[in-house]
Amino acid sequence: MTRPMRPNGPAAHRLGPKHLVSLKGLMDFLPANSRQELLDMAMPESAEAGTTIIADGATVDQIGFLCDGLLGLIKILPDRRRHIIGILAPFDVFGRIFDGPSPVEVEALSDVELLRLPRDRFEGMLQRFPEAERLFLAGLLKEVDAAREWVLVMGKAKVVQRLAAFLLFLGRHDLRGVGVAQNRSGHSTNVKIAIDRQTLSQFLGARHESLSRAFHELADDHIIRINSPYDVDILNMAALVAASG
Amino acid sequence: MTRPMRPNGPAAHRLGPKHLVSLKGLMDFLPANSRQELLDMAMPESAEAGTTIIADGATVDQIGFLCDGLLGLIKILPDRRRHIIGILAPFDVFGRIFDGPSPVEVEALSDVELLRLPRDRFEGMLQRFPEAERLFLAGLLKEVDAAREWVLVMGKAKVVQRLAAFLLFLGRHDLRGVGVAQNRSGHSTNVKIAIDRQTLSQFLGARHESLSRAFHELADDHIIRINSPYDVDILNMAALVAASG
DNA sequence: CGCGGCGTTGAACACGGTCAATTCTTGTGG
DNA sequence: CCACAAGAATTGACCGTGTTCAACGCCGCG
Numbered sequence: 305m306t307r308p309m310r311p312n313g314p315a316a317h318r319l320g321p322k323h324l325v326s327l328k329g330l331m332d333f334l335p336a337n338s339r340q341e342l343l344d345m346a347m348p349e350s351a352e353a354g355t356t357i358i359a360d361g362a363t364v365d366q367i368g369f370l371c372d373g374l375l376g377l378i379k380i381l382p383d384r385r386r387h388i389i390g391i392l393a394p395f396d397v398f399g400r401i402f403d404g405p406s407p408v409e410v411e412a413l414s415d416v417e418l419l420r421l422p423r424d425r426f427e428g429m430l431q432r433f434p435e436a437e438r439l440f441l442a443g444l445l446k447e448v449d450a451a452r453e454w455v456l457v458m459g460k461a462k463v464v465q466r467l468a469a470f471l472l473f474l475g476r477h478d479l480r481g482v483g484v485a486q487n488r489s490g491h492s493t494n495v496k497i498a499i500d501r502q503t504l505s506q507f508l509g510a511r512h513e514s515l516s517r518a519f520h521e522l523a524d525d526h527i528i529r530i531n532s533p534y535d536v537d538i539l540n541m542a543a544l545v546a547a548s549g
Numbered sequence: 550m551t552r553p554m555r556p557n558g559p560a561a562h563r564l565g566p567k568h569l570v571s572l573k574g575l576m577d578f579l580p581a582n583s584r585q586e587l588l589d590m591a592m593p594e595s596a597e598a599g600t601t602i603i604a605d606g607a608t609v610d611q612i613g614f615l616c617d618g619l620l621g622l623i624k625i626l627p628d629r630r631r632h633i634i635g636i637l638a639p640f641d642v643f644g645r646i647f648d649g650p651s652p653v654e655v656e657a658l659s660d661v662e663l664l665r666l667p668r669d670r671f672e673g674m675l676q677r678f679p680e681a682e683r684l685f686l687a688g689l690l691k692e693v694d695a696a697r698e699w700v701l702v703m704g705k706a707k708v709v710q711r712l713a714a715f716l717l718f719l720g721r722h723d724l725r726g727v728g729v730a731q732n733r734s735g736h737s738t739n740v741k742i743a744i745d746r747q748t749l750s751q752f753l754g755a756r757h758e759s760l761s762r763a764f765h766e767l768a769d770d771h772i773i774r775i776n777s778p779y780d781v782d783i784l785n786m787a788a789l790v791a792a793s794g
Numbered sequence: 795c796g797c798g799g800c801g802t803t804g805a806a807c808a809c810g811g812t813c814a815a816t817t818c819t820t821g822t823g824g
Numbered sequence: 825c826c827a828c829a830a831g832a833a834t835t836g837a838c839c840g841t842g843t844t845c846a847a848c849g850c851c852g853c854g
Binding site (some may be wrong): 761 | 832
């Protein structure tokens with residue numbers, strides 16, 4: 305939605321390694337000629353943080369694969385206020401399949417890389433290869449579970465618990481542009497947070513002041529080290545798990 | 550899981566009207582002979598409140614249709630504590646399709662009526678009739694949305710807001726055995742709550758004492774009238790919406 | 795230099811969790 | 825039918841936590 309589409313060329317030239325990884329699971333279930341068809345219909349796209357990928361209520365004729373970065377699912381309330389209700393990490397899939405307009409807005413929380421596939425051609429391909437469709441369905445079920453997981457997290461009493469759960473989420477999904485973490489020296493782990501405190505606080509259901517205190521509470525306990533508001537080291541993974549409840 | 554299966558007979562004799570309603574949408578996409586096949590494989594079942602329908606981590610070879618009552622999705626935490634993370638209303642579908650063991654426990658929150666279908670035969674039927682499968686997928690997407698909706702609700706700061714949102718949920722889904730509400734005289738609306746405060750409180754992420762206070766706070770503001778802990782009138786729908794945030 | 799965002803910190807207060815006591819309901823046995 | 829017991833809902837008091845309001849420091853930018 306931000307940058308012009310690059311012209312179609314041989315897939316190998318248009319798609320980077322991250323793009324290919326996001327399609328790999330699917331391709332394993334396709335015969336060689338269909339794999340090529342899949343690669344040819346894939347349209348790579350980059351967007352910078354803050355970009356709206358799918359507007360609220362828009363009807364989309366594309367299926368998206370998130371290859372790098374973080375996407376936020378934003379619910380627009382009747383009174384215009386916005387609230388984050390979910391986060392997508394590589395290599396999640398987004399966009400309505402077999403269905404109507406999107407009930408949520410999809411927005412880039414960090415710089416992102418994604419692939420878009422024409423919905424009708426993609427659906428047709430799924431119907432021709434039941435194995436691929438099963439895989440796709442499994443992804444959908446994973447989404448349901450992820451959403452329910454957040455219900456659990458949001459039900460937690462204290463802000464520190466929710467924050468700890470969030471940091472662990474970042475750790476689990478090796479988030480490149482957003483927050484990953486290599487086990488550097490020893491067992492400390494670096495996490496980069498691509499969204500500002502204000503935005504994060506509304507996602508975690510707390511004021512940004514409370515969130516700030518929660519960050520520093522973890523820091524005081526030597527569970528994390530705050531290098532900058534957007535850059536944190538996890539010093540004690542076990543303690544962080546404990547802190548998440 | 551509670552009562553012995555009734556012997557298979559002609560479907561029309563085994564299935565009540567509620568059962569048929571829950572299958573109706575599906576049958577519209579099936580030819581006559583397949584409709585009969587669907588009806589024949591459906592096993593009706595009753596369970597009373599508190600019954601475990603699907604145990605945590607169990608692998609199930611059946612797909613369930615909820616025909617009447619309320620089911621709760623319960624996450625068992627490592628430390629044995631239980632937390633409700635979702636509620637199913639008629640005519641939701643439950644059970645893992647195309648996938649492994651259930652990550653949540655399904656439990657009857659009220660007396661329920663349901664139908665179970667053998668998973669393999671049901672999946673086979675879906676694959677033969679893509680139209681039916683699309684419908685089924687749409688249901689799955691609805692589940693994702695519902696789960697995300699609860700993220701929004703749980704994110705609310707105050708207990709009153711969550712309670713108001715819950716009462717509105719009951720109002721929206723015409724829940725027969727659980728809580729419906731006819732516009733009786735004027736614009737007052739009756740809601741029957743099938744679960745005790747204790748259970749409801751863990752679903753809303755609060756103690757039952759806080760929940761009690763929230764109920765009576767709404768009553769003091771003349772937004773609801775409490776006839777009994779399980780029977781409430783909504784007096785001022787607009788105010789209830791406002792109270793939900 | 796001054797302004798505006800953003801993060802942090804402080805203080806006062808409201809809300810909800812906790813513990814405890816009381817009432818209401820329900821079901822059981824006399 | 826009443827007495828009693830057990831469980832649920834309610835109410836009150838106390839206190840920890842988070843929100844709210846306010847001030848301050850830290851940048852980046854005009």
